[in-house]
Amino acid sequence: MSTTASIHNLSVKNIEGELESLEKYKGKVLLIVNTASKCGFTPQLEEMTKLHEEFKAQGFEILAFPSNDFAGQEPLEGAALEQFCQLNYQAAYPIFGKTHVKGENASELYQFLSDKSKNGKVSSTPKWNFHKYLVDKEGRVIDYYYSITSPTSGKVKKAIQKLLKK
Numbered sequence: 001m002s003t004t005a006s007i008h009n010l011s012v013k014n015i016e017g018e019l020e021s022l023e024k025y026k027g028k029v030l031l032i033v034n035t036a037s038k039c040g041f042t043p044q045l046e047e048m049t050k051l052h053e054e055f056k057a058q059g060f061e062i063l064a065f066p067s068n069d070f071a072g073q074e075p076l077e078g079a080a081l082e083q084f085c086q087l088n089y090q091a092a093y094p095i096f097g098k099t100h101v102k103g104e105n106a107s108e109l110y111q112f113l114s115d116k117s118k119n120g121k122v123s124s125t126p127k128w129n130f131h132k133y134l135v136d137k138e139g140r141v142i143d144y145y146y147s148i149t150s151p152t153s154g155k156v157k158k159a160i161q162k163l164l165k166k
Contacts, residue, residue, distance in 0.1 A: 006139030
Protein backbone atom coordinates (compact mmCIF):
# COMPACT_ATOMS: atom_id res chain seq x y z
CA MET A 1 0.00 0.00 0.00
CA SER A 2 1.27 3.46 -0.82
CA THR A 3 1.99 5.60 2.24
CA THR A 4 -0.04 8.34 0.57
CA ALA A 5 -3.18 6.18 0.46
CA SER A 6 -5.12 8.30 2.92
CA ILE A 7 -8.47 10.03 2.91
CA HIS A 8 -6.68 12.99 4.51
CA ASN A 9 -5.48 13.95 1.02
CA LEU A 10 -9.07 14.39 -0.19
CA SER A 11 -11.66 17.14 0.02
CA VAL A 12 -15.45 16.76 0.12
CA LYS A 13 -18.40 19.11 -0.05
CA ASN A 14 -19.87 20.03 3.31
CA ILE A 15 -23.59 20.54 3.90
CA GLU A 16 -23.30 24.15 2.60
CA GLY A 17 -21.70 22.89 -0.64
CA GLU A 18 -18.23 24.24 0.19
CA LEU A 19 -15.09 22.13 -0.21
CA GLU A 20 -13.67 20.89 3.07
CA SER A 21 -10.40 19.00 3.52
CA LEU A 22 -10.56 15.67 5.32
CA GLU A 23 -7.11 16.45 6.71
CA LYS A 24 -8.87 17.96 9.73
CA TYR A 25 -9.74 14.39 10.80
CA LYS A 26 -6.08 13.33 11.09
CA GLY A 27 -5.60 11.45 14.35
CA LYS A 28 -9.25 10.35 14.57
CA VAL A 29 -10.77 6.95 13.93
CA LEU A 30 -13.63 7.38 11.45
CA LEU A 31 -16.76 5.53 10.46
CA ILE A 32 -17.86 6.84 7.05
CA VAL A 33 -21.48 6.04 6.19
CA ASN A 34 -23.65 6.79 3.15
CA THR A 35 -27.06 7.70 4.57
CA ALA A 36 -30.61 8.32 3.36
CA SER A 37 -33.65 9.71 5.15
CA LYS A 38 -36.27 7.49 3.45
CA CYS A 39 -34.60 4.08 3.80
CA GLY A 40 -35.49 1.03 5.87
CA PHE A 41 -32.07 1.40 7.48
CA THR A 42 -32.63 5.07 8.44
CA PRO A 43 -33.10 4.13 12.14
CA GLN A 44 -29.36 3.36 12.07
CA LEU A 45 -28.91 7.13 12.39
CA GLU A 46 -29.97 6.72 16.03
CA GLU A 47 -27.44 3.92 16.52
CA MET A 48 -24.78 6.10 14.87
CA THR A 49 -25.58 8.81 17.44
CA LYS A 50 -25.14 6.31 20.30
CA LEU A 51 -21.87 5.04 18.85
CA HIS A 52 -20.60 8.58 18.38
CA GLU A 53 -21.49 9.50 21.96
CA GLU A 54 -19.75 6.40 23.31
CA PHE A 55 -16.41 6.95 21.58
CA LYS A 56 -16.10 10.64 20.57
CA ALA A 57 -14.10 11.62 23.67
CA GLN A 58 -11.51 8.99 22.70
CA GLY A 59 -10.95 10.42 19.21
CA PHE A 60 -13.74 8.83 17.17
CA GLU A 61 -15.89 10.57 14.55
CA ILE A 62 -18.69 9.55 12.23
CA LEU A 63 -18.89 11.19 8.81
CA ALA A 64 -22.34 10.93 7.21
CA PHE A 65 -22.66 11.29 3.45
CA PRO A 66 -26.31 11.47 2.33
CA SER A 67 -26.81 9.82 -1.04
CA ASN A 68 -29.71 9.52 -3.45
CA ASP A 69 -28.04 6.71 -5.41
CA PHE A 70 -30.38 3.96 -4.19
CA ALA A 71 -34.06 4.09 -5.18
CA GLY A 72 -34.25 7.86 -4.69
CA GLN A 73 -34.31 7.42 -0.91
CA GLU A 74 -32.68 10.77 -0.17
CA PRO A 75 -34.96 13.53 -1.47
CA LEU A 76 -33.73 16.16 1.01
CA GLU A 77 -31.06 18.76 0.25
CA GLY A 78 -28.72 20.99 2.27
CA ALA A 79 -29.98 22.33 5.57
CA ALA A 80 -33.11 20.15 5.40
CA LEU A 81 -30.87 17.07 5.43
CA GLU A 82 -28.94 18.27 8.46
CA GLN A 83 -32.13 19.26 10.30
CA PHE A 84 -33.72 15.87 9.63
CA CYS A 85 -30.74 14.05 11.17
CA GLN A 86 -30.38 16.43 14.11
CA LEU A 87 -34.05 16.76 15.01
CA ASN A 88 -35.06 13.12 14.52
CA TYR A 89 -31.85 11.34 15.55
CA GLN A 90 -29.88 13.91 17.61
CA ALA A 91 -26.97 13.58 15.18
CA ALA A 92 -24.02 15.58 16.51
CA TYR A 93 -21.57 14.26 13.93
CA PRO A 94 -20.78 15.94 10.59
CA ILE A 95 -23.33 15.54 7.80
CA PHE A 96 -21.91 16.38 4.42
CA GLY A 97 -23.49 17.42 1.14
CA LYS A 98 -25.39 14.91 -0.95
CA THR A 99 -22.83 12.57 -2.51
CA HIS A 100 -22.69 9.99 -5.28
CA VAL A 101 -21.26 6.79 -3.80
CA LYS A 102 -21.25 4.41 -6.79
CA GLY A 103 -20.80 4.33 -10.53
CA GLU A 104 -18.95 6.70 -12.81
CA ASN A 105 -20.30 9.74 -10.91
CA ALA A 106 -19.02 8.51 -7.52
CA SER A 107 -17.24 11.19 -5.55
CA GLU A 108 -13.46 11.05 -5.25
CA LEU A 109 -13.84 9.94 -1.62
CA TYR A 110 -16.10 7.02 -2.50
CA GLN A 111 -13.90 6.03 -5.42
CA PHE A 112 -11.03 5.85 -2.93
CA LEU A 113 -13.02 4.01 -0.24
CA SER A 114 -14.36 1.34 -2.58
CA ASP A 115 -11.29 0.57 -4.74
CA LYS A 116 -8.43 -1.54 -3.35
CA SER A 117 -6.07 -0.22 -6.04
CA LYS A 118 -6.57 3.24 -4.49
CA ASN A 119 -6.93 2.51 -0.76
CA GLY A 120 -4.63 -0.53 -0.56
CA LYS A 121 -6.99 -2.61 1.58
CA VAL A 122 -10.59 -3.19 0.47
CA SER A 123 -12.72 -3.44 -2.65
CA SER A 124 -16.33 -2.84 -1.66
CA THR A 125 -18.69 -0.47 -3.41
CA PRO A 126 -21.86 0.39 -1.46
CA LYS A 127 -24.69 -1.92 -2.52
CA TRP A 128 -27.26 0.14 -0.59
CA ASN A 129 -27.60 2.98 1.91
CA PHE A 130 -25.77 2.73 5.25
CA HIS A 131 -22.68 0.95 3.91
CA LYS A 132 -19.91 1.68 6.43
CA TYR A 133 -16.15 2.14 6.07
CA LEU A 134 -13.83 2.08 9.06
CA VAL A 135 -10.80 4.36 8.71
CA ASP A 136 -7.81 4.56 11.06
CA LYS A 137 -6.12 7.65 12.53
CA GLU A 138 -3.81 7.92 9.50
CA GLY A 139 -6.76 7.97 7.08
CA ARG A 140 -6.30 4.40 5.87
CA VAL A 141 -9.31 2.22 5.09
CA ILE A 142 -9.27 -0.71 7.52
CA ASP A 143 -12.59 -2.51 6.93
CA TYR A 144 -16.14 -2.14 5.70
CA TYR A 145 -19.57 -3.28 6.86
CA TYR A 146 -22.68 -3.90 4.80
CA SER A 147 -25.92 -2.04 5.41
CA ILE A 148 -27.36 -4.86 7.50
CA THR A 149 -24.57 -4.49 10.08
CA SER A 150 -25.67 -2.31 12.96
CA PRO A 151 -23.27 0.55 13.78
CA THR A 152 -23.47 -0.57 17.42
CA SER A 153 -22.79 -4.25 16.70
CA GLY A 154 -20.08 -5.94 18.72
CA LYS A 155 -17.77 -6.39 15.75
CA VAL A 156 -17.93 -2.71 14.78
CA LYS A 157 -17.38 -1.54 18.36
CA LYS A 158 -14.46 -3.94 18.91
CA ALA A 159 -12.78 -2.78 15.69
CA ILE A 160 -13.19 0.88 16.73
CA GLN A 161 -11.81 0.20 20.23
CA LYS A 162 -8.79 -1.60 18.75
CA LEU A 163 -7.99 1.36 16.48
CA LEU A 164 -8.49 3.89 19.27
CA LYS A 165 -5.87 2.10 21.38
CA LYS A 166 -3.21 2.33 18.65
